[in-house]
Amino acid sequence: MTQFSNTQASLFEAPAPIPAKPRVPSYIAGHRKRLRDRFLVGGPEPLPDYEMLELLLFRTIRNGDVKPVAYRLIETFGDFNRVISAPIQRLKEVQGVGHEVAVDLKLVEAAAHRLSQARVLQKPVISSWDALLEYCRITMAHRETEQFRILFLDRKNVLIADEMQAKGTVDHVPVYPREVIKRALDLNASALILVHNHPSGDPTPSQADITMTQDIVRACEAVGLSVHDHLIVGKSRETSFRSDGLI
Numbered sequence: 001m002t003q004f005s006n007t008q009a010s011l012f013e014a015p016a017p018i019p020a021k022p023r024v025p026s027y028i029a030g031h032r033k034r035l036r037d038r039f040l041v042g043g044p045e046p047l048p049d050y051e052m053l054e055l056l057l058f059r060t061i062r063n064g065d066v067k068p069v070a071y072r073l074i075e076t077f078g079d080f081n082r083v084i085s086a087p088i089q090r091l092k093e094v095q096g097v098g099h100e101v102a103v104d105l106k107l108v109e110a111a112a113h114r115l116s117q118a119r120v121l122q123k124p125v126i127s128s129w130d131a132l133l134e135y136c137r138i139t140m141a142h143r144e145t146e147q148f149r150i151l152f153l154d155r156k157n158v159l160i161a162d163e164m165q166a167k168g169t170v171d172h173v174p175v176y177p178r179e180v181i182k183r184a185l186d187l188n189a190s191a192l193i194l195v196h197n198h199p200s201g202d203p204t205p206s207q208a209d210i211t212m213t214q215d216i217v218r219a220c221e222a223v224g225l226s227v228h229d230h231l232i233v234g235k236s237r238e239t240s241f242r243s244d245g246l247i
Helices: 006-010 031-042 049-058 067-077 080-085 089-090 100-117 130-141 177-186 208-222
Strands: 147-153 161-169 191-197 226-235 238-240
Touching: 006 177, 031 049, 031 238, 049 067, 049 080, 049 226, 080 100, 089 100, 100 130, 130 147, 130 191, 130 238, 147 177, 161 177, 177 208, 191 208, 208 226
Parallel strands: 191 226
Antiparallel strands: 147 161, 147 191, 226 238
């Protein structure tokens, strides 16, 4: 009688079944196209923050569901503006956000700043005051740390430069009047508008803000420079030192 070894018998065994591919949830199929079509027809206004983020994430994350990543970004930072304003290292700490995604989000922030700056640079601040306030909001209202900027004006009150003078912590930024004066003279500026943000969202000036502003005003007066205003930018409103009688 012919004997078959185990090795020979295995040749006649049925092949192991190939695992089925996991089904794509029904809401994902065509989701990217539907969301893009909604954006093209209705614009960005009707879209919630997480869907705006999804549209951005489509560009870098080519496949799969990006909705969980968008939700995590909103949960971590609060809203769309705070997401794109977040430091790149903080963005990369969010699960699903790699280097390329973080860079794309920072590019969006840079583009928004460039567009809003173009509306005020080389224009008289009196005739473009609302645009100037909007620029300050876009640039500073959603930052996690304090930033101090100076708007330099010529003798006709045309905005000739906008520069960040210093960065700080969540509640403090160091500013030195000598550096302010030096840069103003380098640019041949005649007047300044000081701007900084309060990451807490409350633009009420602290005593340290008031003292620092008075020091800068006195230093400017000594060399013939004017300080038109000091704006503190909060999340939803601004404080003007000039309007409040603080300078």
